[in-house]
Amino acid sequence: MTSTVRRAGAFALVGMLSLSAPVLGQAAALPFVAIAVLALFVVSEGTLFELFARPGDHQDKRLYGLASFSLAAAGLAILASLFALPVSVFITSVLILAFGNLAQELLRQYSDNPFMATVGFSTGGFLAGLVSQIGLTAAEISMTTVPLAAFLAASGALLGALLRAVLFERDDPLVMLTIGFLLWLFVDLGIEVTGPQIAIALTLTVVLGYVSYALETASIPGMLTGVLLSLLTIVLGGLGWFAMLISFFGIGGLSTKFRYDEKQQRGIAEENDGARGSGNVLANSAVAIAAVVGYAASPALTTLSPDLFLFAFAGSIAAAMSDTLSSEIGGLFDHPRLITTLKPVPAGTDGGVTWQGEVAGIVGAALIAAIAFVLFDTVGTTGASIVVLAGVAGMTVDSLLGATLEGSRLSNQGVNFLATLAAALVGVGLALVTNTIVL
Template identity: 55%
Template structure:
């Protein structure tokens, strides 16, 4: 057994101590945590130090990695015992990080493939988190079958977020990963999944397959793939398959448009980096507002928000229409050599922020219309007037993107910030137009 596998296995066993919370109560769990923490402080060298030490720990002779890991677990444990965070969420979070790492290290001994590594982490993390949550619910006297949909949803969501964070952070940032995952699952635990256990498994399989397809087609990096799968899963489970179809239409059509005449874009110097593969920043810049709308919809349906759930549906559709409109406008319009700055209409070089072409503008309107047509077909509450609102919101958002590009991008805003504000404007325009029509009616 290699040293990384041995270290990951020992850390996984330490994470199993989190089960002391439902078994013996927080007092005993706190005592166990204190013992481990004291040991991490006292041990300065020798075989035990070598077993737990990360590379940076050797410089000062301190097990800083283990100390930070234990402190992160204690922080989550305090939240679990002094707030509405359930013990199941706490146990599931700790176990998914520990056993996910172990699963990843086992895969590394067999292959160097990055996708296999991420899959190994996600699979081990999901199983460990689900088992830990189920055990906690059972020990508390709850019904495991009744809680199974929530258990699977939280386990899979936490595993995907942890894998994503480990891909974009340093390998040894497990304390940050643990805290981030715990806080997300704390939020999601308050929202009831719209699907049953079997449907959640199917949804995970579908989103994972589409995510891998995006990576295989080189339209997304590994981080972008993980982000897309996580967003897709949250959208399906908290909204439904109709919401997912609207979202995936953007990822599919937008990703393919990036490949449209890619050689021509390279010649003009306007091609996306990494052969057009989109990373986490690009995915979140275009889909973060939509995700907030999904969460708002679920919170509204659960009675946590007073706003009508229909508003969040229109905000979601407006944000996706903006993302689609802006992407098609940029990717298709960029192949033409005569863009004009949107603020002055003066000719500019291809790729200039805020530069537009009439061909790109038409493509953008078509992109917004595609999203509106899909929403109209899937949601009876959208209607013909609602579809027109979604198109208008998408065009407004596309225009805001160009205006921000011409004025603030490169100085106060980066590309992802511009995308975020543009999709936010599309969501707000869509929701406000619906409110205005309702007031007039």
């Protein structure tokens, strides 16, 4: 057993102190505070120090990693004792991180493939989160169902795996706290999850993750982001919402790979062999996920019509699809023109468009509209037309921002986010004006 596995196992044992929370009540933070004090001021050498020490701890002879881990757990415990954070969320968040790290280090002993390390964290974190919640059902006033426990465990494990893939080991406290706040939000939303629903969601997201990895359409962080967003979309929205999202992920990813060598020669190819990263995925999907969370909270918590969030979601996804196809297809044709002046510009110029790309963008928006028309009774022909217009509006905003602000004031991700936000607003606005939805 290597030192990294032993260290991860030791941290997992510390994390198990969280299981005492139902007994300790408001004193649940004290064990972790005591561990932090020992790590910072008492244990500076010897076997125990070497067991917990991370590489950076040796210089100052202080167990900073253990102390920060313990203080983060203590912070969640304080939130659980003084505020409305459920005890189960505190325990689950700590154990997802602790046992996710342990499973990740165990798999690293057999494979140096980063994908396998991600699988290890996701699986270990999920199982620890699921078992802890099921074990706590008798101690909780509000009984946690197994499907809901599985959803919370999977959400926390995937978020943790994503953050672990893009952050440093010393950032584990941030990972723990972020998991805790996400799960707290879901518990407060009062989400109802059925067994078949979570089974379908987990199956589809696992398949999506493997396929995107096998086809190299996304980096590991990008893949994790897509998988997490897909899980949330299926559970909080439904399969119809997921159909729109996965159409964008699938077609958009494949369009990036389409004639990739030629795009490289033109200087317009995506980096990393066309594999989209987490920033790109989030920029194109953040508005959509906000919409699906709003849908889950409506009308009980927002007092707004659920259909308002449906049009925001469909409009933003239509814009993401439209913009992706416009750039990936349109970039293969000669004689692009700057959208603001219509003057010829070199291929790859921000804000440069071709008529072929514009047609591809319209087709992309129409595809999302067609899915919405078929799967949602509230959309209809007027609603489908609104989705197309919203998608094209978002694509146009993307080009306008690319020609004016991208590179100087906005990054590509910022432009994508604002374009999808504009499309969502256009979709909602047109739906209200045409009385397709009523607040």
